[in-house]
Amino acid sequence: MKNIEDVLQGIDGALDESVARLFELLRYPSVGTDPAYHGACRDAAAWLKRLLAEMGFKARLDKTTGQPVVVAEYAPKGLPSHAPRILFYGHYDVQPPDPLDLWESPPFEPQLRKGTDGEERIFARGAVDDKGQLMTFLEASRAWIKAKGGLPFHLTVLLEGDEEGDSTHLDRYVAENRAKLKSDVVFICDTGMWDAKTPAIITRLRGCIAEEIVISGPSKDLHSGYYGGAARNPIRVLTKILGELHDGNGKVTLPGFYDGVDPVPASTRRQWKSLNFPAKKYLKGVGLSIPAGEKGYAVYEQIWSRPTAEINGIYSGYTGAGSKTVLPAEAMAKLTFRLVGRQTPAQIRKGLRQFVKARLPADCKVRYKSEGGDSMAVTVAETSPWVRLAQNALKQEWGRAPVLMAEGASIPVVGTFKSLLKVDSLLIGFGREDDGAHSPNEKYDVTSFRKGIRSWARIIAGLADQQERPKS
Amino acid sequence: MKNIEDVLQGIDGALDESVARLFELLRYPSVGTDPAYHGACRDAAAWLKRLLAEMGFKARLDKTTGQPVVVAEYAPKGLPSHAPRILFYGHYDVQPPDPLDLWESPPFEPQLRKGTDGEERIFARGAVDDKGQLMTFLEASRAWIKAKGGLPFHLTVLLEGDEEGDSTHLDRYVAENRAKLKSDVVFICDTGMWDAKTPAIITRLRGCIAEEIVISGPSKDLHSGYYGGAARNPIRVLTKILGELHDGNGKVTLPGFYDGVDPVPASTRRQWKSLNFPAKKYLKGVGLSIPAGEKGYAVYEQIWSRPTAEINGIYSGYTGAGSKTVLPAEAMAKLTFRLVGRQTPAQIRKGLRQFVKARLPADCKVRYKSEGGDSMAVTVAETSPWVRLAQNALKQEWGRAPVLMAEGASIPVVGTFKSLLKVDSLLIGFGREDDGAHSPNEKYDVTSFRKGIRSWARIIAGLADQQERPKS
Known part of the structure; x- marks a missing residue:
């Protein structure tokens, strides 16, 4: 297995700079649904384009029927012909910050604050959704390039500005740019962990x-x-x-x-059952006590697979x-x-x-x-090689195997990639339940950010290993 | 039977003056629910007080928690002790005139216009509901007093200004003035005819x-x-x-x-059945075709007695x-x-x-x-002497017996009189289906007005007959 201590040390050693870059991005009030902020959206996109160009990407802004998309291609020289093509997707637009008077610090003036638990947190609109999360992948790529000279795969980064608004803008863009976006898998970092200590891979979306x-x-x-x-x-x-x-x-x-x-495969059901989904707490948190869904199904099944x-x-x-x-x-x-x-x-x-x-x-x-x-619903086979690769990488970083879980909500872009590009998405994110995406005082723990970057570095390492393994 | 040709001739001979008086009342934009028109409500009430005072009533305005009520008492001298006490109720407030642009003439500038059918009509907000209708009774009383020197009963006229608004204002007033309003029967002129040629007495309200x-x-x-x-x-x-x-x-x-x-008495059911209620036309008029009420009941039962x-x-x-x-x-x-x-x-x-x-x-x-x-629902026994007296009088005027019918709507004041004064109401009105109460271009046919006045004169005659009949 490839030695990546240099990459991980690079990440930890330059964490302050990574946080500073994230702060720059968080300062753009890029609310895609509000015309008053469309200038800020264009500025955020331009900032990302510059960032990717500096990292060695061929970066551009493409027009859509909504906000511009950032498209950046990284084509390392001398890659073997079987090197995979990865599409990384994220979004730079954020939810409106209202109600403003509930924020403890201004939503577009990011702050680092230490909690009573000693944990440092980044407070800003977009901290977790999705600026902080998309930056975990970009920072991992930066650290890898710096330490190793180049990424072990073809990479296209696609960052949109309408995720919180009208998804048809990106749908149209993808439909018109299928060839350019063609890839073997999509990486998306816009989801959460199972709990603060256990990473998760989302394999089903309704x-x-x-x-x-x-x-x-x-x-x-x-x-x-x-x-x-x-x-x-x-x-x-x-x-x-x-x-x-x-x-x-x-x-x-x-x-x-x-x-x-279709019935959920027995292996998935066993895996879900082993999670001990806290149904009582989940309902109690919103003032309820009785599962309202189909009789005969557990609460997690009612929201994940029914x-x-x-x-x-x-x-x-x-x-x-x-x-x-x-x-x-x-x-x-x-x-x-x-x-x-x-x-x-x-x-x-x-x-x-x-x-x-x-x-x-x-x-x-x-x-x-x-x-x-x-x-439509999206299912990624739990036995897919991408999932296996990510499982190994996440286990190395977090010291425990990631949970393979489902999500009741829909991420339409995953369906778009599946139907238009015929490609599966690997959904890995480092959000925590209390991050407050869409709410005042949205935050992202520095631990999520740091270990998120390190997790992607380990996934990149897994891909590098594949290149080096002799093909039979 | 008392000769009332002098009264009827007086009514017909002075019809233009009666219409002119109604026009004066219609010019007050007395919208009781709109504070902008509360001055007009007070003016309309003051005008009615003057009118009644000129007719020989002891008239006053009483405060309520809403618009003032006009209270006018007529106590003829030399009446026998068994002479009945009548309470006449009406309302001088009107519905808001909106939407104004649908009116062919301004709502508070009454106009006489002749239709293509030769019928003269009075157009104004309140023409039928209830200014035109309440004036039929007042004009009949005026003509009677003029021809005969005095009414054959004790009469209290009670005219309110909150009928289209909050009925609790009058409820409170009645509750606090039970003694003054004590009577044997209430006359109300705020309902419609069965059709243009057939008068009606409402004996049931939901x-x-x-x-x-x-x-x-x-x-x-x-x-x-x-x-x-x-x-x-x-x-x-x-x-x-x-x-x-x-x-x-x-x-x-x-x-x-x-x-x-309770089941509707067989006699009432027979009477209703004989009306040949035009159920198809009634539903078709509002775009429907299938009765939606309880199976086993005719449409008129669904709205009148269920x-x-x-x-x-x-x-x-x-x-x-x-x-x-x-x-x-x-x-x-x-x-x-x-x-x-x-x-x-x-x-x-x-x-x-x-x-x-x-x-x-x-x-x-x-x-x-x-x-x-x-x-609560209100029912007036069809065999009540007041109903019989009105049946005879209306038959004389219209040449056909009045229909005893029910109304699906509620007139809460009838319930108030019943519960607080323990007295029944006699509901007789001369409105037609196409009068457009509550709608733009509200109107009252001059025929309704003239024959309405004459109908009340005949009812007064019936009461006079009772006085003259030797008591056994």
Whole structure:
């Protein structure tokens, strides 16, 4: 195995400089969803381009229909022909910092503060999501290049500015630049650890689709005194339909909904079970005590491997102070569905329409609005060589094997890479549960940053080993 | 029977003056719910006080917690001791005139316009509701006094300015002035005809209560990716509960809901059936075709004699453009219940709470807000002497017997008179279906006004006859 003590010493010895570089990036208020900050987005992208150029990358800014993407290519000389092509993905845009008055230090003036536990932390918007995390990989690459002269693989770095906003901008960019982005695997550093001491690799993500449904009945709002009892009330129709969306066991009742929901492999189930997922604590943390999902599944299965139908919003009629005796002309709900396995957006939409049609009174109408951002579920085989390589590397750095876990949320870009580039993503991140991504006082522990950089260095080492191993 | 040709000729001969007086009243923009018009409300009340004083009433304005009430007493000399005491109730406040741009003439500049059918109509806000209607009774009294020298009964006129707003103002006033308002019957002219040629007496009104219900689950809004499937979604809980509020036959499923819902007497059912209620036209007029109420009941029964549970508003989560993957912390709905027979507000509220409690997950909470304005159903016996007297009088004027019908809406003041003064109301009005109360271009046909005045004159005649009939 390659000796990488020089790389690790380089990382530890220059940590202050790494933190200083991260601080520079954190000072750009690059809120991609707010036009007032689009100048800051361009500045952050330009800073990253300069950084990568200084490291020896061929770096450029490419236009998209949203914020520019930073694209930087590293093509080391003299690599064997079988050297892998890696695509590293991250995002330089951040969530809006509101509410500002809850921040203990200004969100775009990064601060190092030591906690009562002795741990040093970096406080700033974007500290963990995703500036701190994406910099772990760039700093590891920098340290490797400095110590070894060059990376042992072809690398393209792709950093976008619309991750917290409209994902269709990057989708379009990837679709139009497939050839340039072609690679063997995507590395992404935008997820969390299992706990402060145990690293994690995410091997499953749920997909997501969003539908708005509007039921209309009477041609206008009616007086409930003159019409109540005889006239159709669209709120009644809507609540009746939505109230039947789940059966008594928490199963979704749409026809064909569970087609393509494959059972989780026994090995994965064993691995998950061994995690002792703290279900009670997880629910208690948000004021709940009873798992609300499908009976017969553990809480971690309900969020990791089972599909859902959720009502995210509902609105109709009079909702102000006091009462108004109105029977409204229409009623609206916003739904999302989390997808797993081979469930397709088309299958779910078809089931929803059948389900509603079967329950819709003949004198009511329904209309749908499909929101953008469809994503299918993504699964990375736990036996994939990339996962095995990362498992070994993370175990060396953290002294314990990483957890192979799933995530209930969707990271649409992973689906985009899978469907457009036909390539799997390796999701490794060093965030902690209390980092407060999207919240005031977002932070990233210096330990996460340092050991994150070192973890990537060990993964790079694993790739170098592969090059040196004689091919049979 | 008393000869009243002099009264009727007086009415017809002075119709232009009656219309001119109504126009004066219509010019006051007396919108009781809008503070900007409270001066106009006081002016309208003062004008009515002057009018009644000129007619020989002892008239005054009494303060309430809302707009002032006009109270005018007419105590003719030399009446026999058994002469009845009549309370006439009306309201001088009107609905806001919005949307103004839909009016063909300014809402507070009354106009006489002849339709293509030759019918002259009075256009103004309040033309029918209730200025035109209340003036039919006052003009009849004026004509009677002029021709006969005095009314054949004790009369108190009570005109309020909060009917379209908060009914608790008048409730408080009546509660504090029971002795002064004590009477044998209340006359109210604020309802409609069966059709343009057939008068109507309303003998049943549904009661009404309003409840707001809020279901809360998680301690804060959750991300549906990280929690969807395992965490309780209050919209799901609320829609499930509301979706079970009615069974497959349209019956309300609250425990004890139908206690006190007495069957409609056979004679009333026969009378209603003979009306040939135009159910198809009634539903088609609002874009519907299928009666949505309890199976086994005709449409007119569903709105006149059956209680209801209606959802008038619902709100939770994200309802803006696009989608947001949120599981909201709470979900709200506004309900009203129409009451019939002896159903009490307390009974319905108790049933609702039991019903929700039985369906509420243990880690959810519910809170209620009872809106004001409770009213129980009101029924006036069709065999009451007041109804019989009115039936005869209306038949003389219109050439056909009046329809005894019910109204699905609630007129809370009728319940107030019943509960606080222990007195029935006689509900007779001359509005037509196309009058557009509460809508732009509200109107009152001159025929409604003229024959309305004449109808009340004939009712007064009937009362005079009673005085003259020797007591046995």
